[in-house]
Amino acid sequence: MTKEKSEDEILLIKLCKGLMEICDRINRGEPAYLVNDYQPFPQPLYEAFEKLSLRWILRDGVMRHSSILNLVEAARNSVQAVEADFSELVDFPDQPLLEEMTRASEECEEYASEYSLSLEIDNNQSYIPRLMNEIKKFNLPHSTYTIFRRFIAENPFPSELDLALLRSQNPEIERVKEFLGEAHQDAPPQSDAMPLCKTCGGYLDCAAREIEGCCEPLDRRVEKVPIPDTVICLIRPSLIELRLNKKFEEMGLEVELWPNLDQADLKITFPNQEVWAIDAKDWGSATKLARELNQDTIPNIGQSKSFFVVPDYRFNKLKYQAIFASKYTGKIPLISESEIIKRVKRNLK
């Protein structure tokens, strides 16, 4: 699933991850950089900056930006402003990584999520790849992952009682319970000016990201909230998957979410035992989606058909479709959420 990344890609991912962390600090009402700390900036941003600085010195003999704040400012304007070669990675140099100096863009968030899902494997940091490794290592049933992920996606603010119920109803969770603790953190200050989203548990910037079914302000006090990695890598991407799961179950199909440790998002089995595999992607950037899917495939889980599915509200935008079509070279068809439902219905008849 994880493919080799070029040095430039890693640099960009670290930059985005660092920017996301800075934005999160600001959202929480904390200073963007910790003046008296030995490490004032988030580690990934520091690493990205170090790499860029070295390049500038090697190339120009001088530092181009003397402080990391200039880098952040440069990222706001465009990646191109930082380094021309680097902008080839981002096909829209006019698409900034930060928007209005207030929040990370969708593009930025998508790159940052790659940091949590793959780059951190080496550093053993993010709990998501570690959870998968633990399940493999101890030969736990693959359903452990599904139960874990579904609980987190459906319970952004779990109470002690929710957690106790989960564990008593699913004894297989016991072995990986420490990861459950890592998915959440103590609630940050909540205010009317900066409310949390009821559905995804992030600060309410999902509205600007147009995430369907998201973006209603939370109107109660909570003790635990999902960490940013949980919001961007687990909860937000799961919304379309849970929607489709519900729909297919209502149609009487046998559905499995994230089968074989996430080899697909959904595996549906028709009454005649025919199997379809679906990967659903709710991504704001059609460029990044095409680039990713060009290298992606759905492994064999017994399916006769595979589909990539995008929510209607993204797919129906002509610009989104046109950008995707011009960059996608893969074989698996990309269709809209309502189209997959239509095709499943037709196949049921």
Ligand SMILES: [Zn+2]
């Ligand atoms: Zn939300």
